[in-house]
Every structure is written in structure tokens, then in C-alpha cells.
Amino acid sequence: MDNVAKRSVPGAQSVARAAQLLRLVTSAGDEGMSVADLARRADLTRPTTHRLLTALRHEGLVDQDDKSGRWMPGPELFLMGTVAASRYDITAIARDIVRSLAVRTEESAFLSVRRGDETVCLLREEGSFPIRSFVLSEGVRFPLGVASAGLAILAFLPPHDVDAYFARHPELGSEWGAPHGEQRLRARLRDTQERGYAVNPGLIVEGSFGLGAAVFTKEGHPQWALSLTGVEFRFGADRLPELGRTLLAHAHQLTTRIAAGR
16 A cells, blocks of 8 residues: 555554554464564564554454464454455466476475565475475565566566566665665566576575566466575576476466466
8 A cells, every 4th residue: 555545544554554464474374473573574663563463363363372472374364365265366276387397397386476566475386306495485475576486577567567666665675685776686677588587596595596487367467476496506507498498388387277267
């Protein structure tokens, strides 16, 4: 929600804060998150965070572990998600493609979806290679342009949308490191467009490489991405083109399947 809406719609700020806490809680998965971490990441005071969490728990949207005190997704989120899945969820038609990608490459394969200015991981399928990267798992969020999935999606958005994204997020370089500053990130977007798929050469976790390919809606919008992650020596120059071709083929297969079913 933009700043104008937050100022003009009564109660919008509280709703936005509560929604931000819900996103943070769900991104932590089964481990949950402490109120202190939630307050820090949401840039809220601890009393405000606790007040909002208490209200969300009363509605069943979050829950608190009795032993650890950490906050976790509540049962109402599951029920709401079940209803929304029929319209928004593509995991049912994508699962075999993600599995095939993991089998063919022996690397961990993922499906992510764009949600606003972030990507959210929906599916993870382990590859058979015994050494793995654990940067990504279901529910984990990254800003567009940070992980390979978000880089692939951002690269194929219309130029005015990319410009607007950078205008909204001047903090990318300071929060995620110099390679995510606008100038260097734009260069990687151009490389992604030319190559067809994104490469993340260990920019989030040293030694953990990722590839991402956009998956498009029937109208041609990049809404999802397939990606691969693994250890650096598995993504060398001798193997990278083959991995890229396999990734693009699976992304095209899923795009075709989505267009046929929607």
C-alpha cells in the first residue's frame, strides 16, 4: 500500500503493520520468530508489536509456542489459504515440473511467486547431489532482484515498473550488499535478459550459487520463477550452459501449462 493510501484510509496503517507481521511470521516457517526479532524487522516498538500480535492471535491468524514464546502462523491462515489456493496456487500443476528439474540437474529446485516487491518460495524439491545449499525453502521471502528467482522476474518486467521498483527501494545496496545497488543490479538485469535466465554467483551466501528463470502468465507477465541452487563448484562454466538450458525448458513447460489451464 502506498503512503498516500496509508494517510487517507482510516486504519490503513494498523492493517499494513499487521500484514507486515503476518508476512514475517509466515516467512519464519515452523521455527517461528521472537517478538524482539519481529519488532526489529518490522521497524516497530516492542509494545506495538506485541499488541498487534495479541490481536492477531485472538483472530487465529498467529499462534505462540508455549515453551519458546516464538510466534508462528495460526490455524485461520491455513483455512484462508485453502480457499485462496483455487485462484492463486499453481503448486499442483507445477510440482511434477519442479521434481523433474531436480532429477535432471541433481540440484535443489524451487518454485517461487511474485508478491508485490518480493518473491516467496512455494515449493522445494531436493536434488540427489549430497552437498546442498539451504538458502531457500518454502515461505522464505526475498526482495525482487536479490535471489535468482526475483532477479529473473524483475528482468522481464516492463522498464517503467523496474524504474518504479528502484525508486521505492533505494536501500537494496545497503541492506543486501554493494552488488545489489541499482547500477550493478541493472547490469545483472541486462545480462539476465540476454542470457534468458538469472545467475546469482554466491551473493546471498558465499559459495551458494543460484539460477532462475521466469514463468509467465497467459498475458505474458512474469509472475513466477523456477530456480536451482547448489554449491559453487557445481555451477562452473563447463556446466552452467547445460543447467541454464534445462531450467529454461522447464520454465517454458510450466508457462505453457499455465496458459492452457487458465
